[in-house]
Amino acid sequence: MEYIQFINPERIRWCCDDRGISTEELISDVGIANDRFKQLMRGQGGITFNQLRKLADYFNRGVLFFLESEAAKQERVYTPQFRTIANQKPELSARLKALIERIEKQREVYLSLREELSDAEQLRFSPPRLPSHDLRRAAEISRQWLAVPEKNNFDSFRQALENKGVLVFRSSGYNGKWQIPQDDPTCGITLYHTTSPVIVVKKDSNSRQTFTLMHELAH
Numbered sequence: 001m002e003y004i005q006f007i008n009p010e011r012i013r014w015c016c017d018d019r020g021i022s023t024e025e026l027i028s029d030v031g032i033a034n035d036r037f038k039q040l041m042r043g044q045g046g047i048t049f050n051q052l053r054k055l056a057d058y059f060n061r062g063v064l065f066f067l068e069s070e071a072a073k074q075e076r077v078y079t080p081q082f083r084t085i086a087n088q089k090p091e092l093s094a095r096l097k098a099l100i101e102r103i104e105k106q107r108e109v110y111l112s113l114r115e116e117l118s119d120a121e122q123l124r125f126s127p128p129r130l131p132s133h134d135l136r137r138a139a140e141i142s143r144q145w146l147a148v149p150e151k152n153n154f155d156s157f158r159q160a161l162e163n164k165g166v167l168v169f170r171s172s173g174y175n176g177k178w179q180i181p182q183d184d185p186t187c188g189i190t191l192y193h194t195t196s197p198v199i200v201v202k203k204d205s206n207s208r209q210t211f212t213l214m215h216e217l218a219h
Helices: 009-019 023-030 034-041 049-058 094-115 135-146 154-163 206-218
Strands: 167-170 188-191 198-201
Touching (some): 009 023, 009 034, 009 094, 023 034, 094 167, 094 188, 135 154, 154 167, 154 206
Parallel strands (some): 167 198
């Protein structure tokens, strides 16, 4: 059996620290023998490609991430959008961080596919200026900008936002990679970009989803 050598153990440690898990938890979840993993972390052995792929999938990384010799740098792994309003890295669960990274990658794929369409118009997000001390007038301007009728639901608001260049993701209601965990208090996420910003909404009742969508738009 062929083993992959030159795996960077420091990048494995970095991922464990970032997720807040121990190496013991990692080998239990990924299924690598304890002795082989200890050798790997000492830089004295390797693992199979299937094991490396499981490791990469577990941390939502590419396999090449663990073969690079340099140390992982947080500012290169997380995009500028992966911050709070105060420009701080938020305290999020491991699953939620993985979901955000997955969504950012999907956005990049989406934009790259649009570049291949010669007749695709540029999706530049250009919201109107809103008065900060007149909420009624701000709501009127927002409705005019979105061109929405009097009565709406989540789907109609979602379509109106996507017409303005916003990518709207609704998390899966089933347990998996695309779910915001049910026990997580996060209801929505905003990732700002001048081109195709992203809003993520936790799957819930229609009224709750609609409120979350508009709340995240305000951010």
